[in-house]
Amino acid sequence: MSNDAYFIEGLRTGRETVLQEIYDQFFSKVRTFVIQNKGNTTDAEDVFHNALIQLYIRLKNRQLTINSSFEAYLFTTCKNLWRRELNKKRVTKTLVVELEDKETENAFALLEQEQWELYIQKFQLLSENCRKVLTLLFNGTSYDEIVETFSYSSKVVARQRVFKCKAKLTKLIKEDAKFSKIKKL
Structure with a gap:
């Protein structure tokens, strides 16, 4: 059995020793990628675990065909998950800024309304x-x-x-x- 088949079968069956081997062999590359791309070790661990869960579910639900090596497939999955996470953070940050801007805009609108009402009353x-x-x-x-x-x-x-x-x-x-x-x- 090739290393790729070994890792795929170990992941499919949930064998702890194989999961530990996957972690030992491949996690450092994922951690380096995440840290170089605005993340930290905890983010890398989360991404790695989510990728393994995703792969496990795919393997359980259907026959998964990996056209590259297991390592390349796992790393690509991790990269995609991290990019999605970064996009979510960017969108959330943008929404917060927009909400803050909207709140400020509403405050100015209210102030302008009060000024206008006072002006009309005195006019x-x-x-x-x-x-x-x-x-x-x-x-x-x-x-x-x-x-x-x-x-x-x-x-x-x-x-x-x-x-x-x-x-x-x-x-x-x-x-x-x-x-x-x-x-x-």
Whole structure:
């Protein structure tokens, strides 16, 4: 019986002496591979044991044909298992980062919503004229158009009106207790 057949039959029957021989002969190569690829000895042991279990199940459930040597087949199985493990870790890490980013994004969205609500609440307290002036300004209307719309005598008067309305809105917002809470965030 060849060495490959010996190992395959020993694995199929679960003979402890053969399992120990497999471990003694082949584990160090797997450990070296795993350590060189971002793992440690414990990871290598887990991969090696999982590969042996996988091979055992395949041998029990169906006739397994190994076209290469037993060593090459076992090593390839271990490499594939380790690569899958690394991919799972990378995906998990990515998901954690994405979840953290999503959490931060949600916190900023909530903060922006609170700021917007405070702004709207205080905006409504302004005079009708100030609301109209600021609405036009915030919508990109030029000072020339504001002068025409409100029949102001000049752009200087329009700028003064905008300045006073902004100052009033800013004062209303800063005086609110919610502003200091939002500001601390």
